[in-house]
Amino acid sequence: MQSPKYRFNKKDKKNWPIVLAVILGSLVLLAPVVWMGLHNWSLDESLTAMNFQKTDEPEPSHSTDKPVDEVNEDPNQTQKPKLPKETVPPKKPEKTETPVEPKESPSPPVEKPASDEYIPNQKYPSTPTLVEGFVIANKHYPLPTDYNKGEDSKAREAFDQMAAAAKLDGFELVAFSTFRSFERQETLYNQYVSKDGQQAADQYSARPGYSEHQTGLAFDIGERNFEQHWASASFGKTPAGQWIANNAHKYGFIMRYPLGKEEVTGYMHESWHFRYVGVEPATDMFTHKQTLEEYLDL
Numbered sequence: 001m002q003s004p005k006y007r008f009n010k011k012d013k014k015n016w017p018i019v020l021a022v023i024l025g026s027l028v029l030l031a032p033v034v035w036m037g038l039h040n041w042s043l044d045e046s047l048t049a050m051n052f053q054k055t056d057e058p059e060p061s062h063s064t065d066k067p068v069d070e071v072n073e074d075p076n077q078t079q080k081p082k083l084p085k086e087t088v089p090p091k092k093p094e095k096t097e098t099p100v101e102p103k104e105s106p107s108p109p110v111e112k113p114a115s116d117e118y119i120p121n122q123k124y125p126s127t128p129t130l131v132e133g134f135v136i137a138n139k140h141y142p143l144p145t146d147y148n149k150g151e152d153s154k155a156r157e158a159f160d161q162m163a164a165a166a167k168l169d170g171f172e173l174v175a176f177s178t179f180r181s182f183e184r185q186e187t188l189y190n191q192y193v194s195k196d197g198q199q200a201a202d203q204y205s206a207r208p209g210y211s212e213h214q215t216g217l218a219f220d221i222g223e224r225n226f227e228q229h230w231a232s233a234s235f236g237k238t239p240a241g242q243w244i245a246n247n248a249h250k251y252g253f254i255m256r257y258p259l260g261k262e263e264v265t266g267y268m269h270e271s272w273h274f275r276y277v278g279v280e281p282a283t284d285m286f287t288h289k290q291t292l293e294e295y296l297d298l
């Protein structure tokens with residue numbers, strides 16, 4: 001057992017120079033590797049420009065952190081490009097939109113002109129305007145050009161009853177103008193325009209399609225033998241005119257264009273023009289002093 005130990009010792013002693021040479025050689029060979037490794041690790045943090053040139057490559061990792069920071073900064077940068085986008089272009093179109101609004105504001109008065117004014121370039125409807133069963137004909141609601149039903153039979157019956165009652169009180173009423181076709185109104189209106197001009201004609205005559213007489217429900221009423229008051233403001237001052245003003249509603253008629261309601265109805269006061277609506281509505285409007293426009297909230 002001791003002999004091999006000695007043999008090893010003897011071999012070690014004999015091989016000392018070789019062992020040393022091998023160890024030194026290995027150290028010499030390993031040293032630069034170890035140093036290189038150590039230097040590589042240490043160089044990254046603290047060495048010279050030679051190392052900085054090499055660390056420029058690992059620094060890109062830092063530089064990638066910087067772009068990450070830049071990505072964090074990108075929102076700032078993106079906010080900056082957004083700022084010019086938000087500040088300049090959108091606000092200016094908003095300002096351009098605001099002048100569009102005042103353009104819209106003057107348009108509503110164009111859409112809703114005064115009740116005594118016609119709506120420009122308005123087209124005739126294909127069907128009459130019915131509100132709660134009432135046929136509407138005024139300067140904002142024209143009738144179809146072919147609306148041609150003639151004089152309303154119920155309105156005629158009501159007038160006959162009213163005329164009979166008036167006769168008992170001493171007044172002989174006459175309906176001197178009732179239904180007018182579109183063509184008839186067109187002829188009349190054109191005659192008035194050629195005589196007095198359109199602006200004046202619009203004050204006392206409806207344009208074709210806009211006359212309530214085309215409904216067959218409007219009756220122009222006067223007193224027989226007093227033709228000088230027919231279709232005249234003076235009729236309202238006559239006893240017959242005052243009688244019908246106070247009694248027409250009992251037979252279903254309303255004074256369609258009362259004094260003081262010109263801006264509501266669109267027409268000057270006509271003491272002779274009556275519209276048949278039925279007894280109950282006529283009584284309601286008479287009691288509350290409402291026009292048909294007010295009664296139907298047109």
Ligand SMILES: [Zn+2]
Nearest residue numbers: 218219220273
């Ligand atoms: Zn009339």
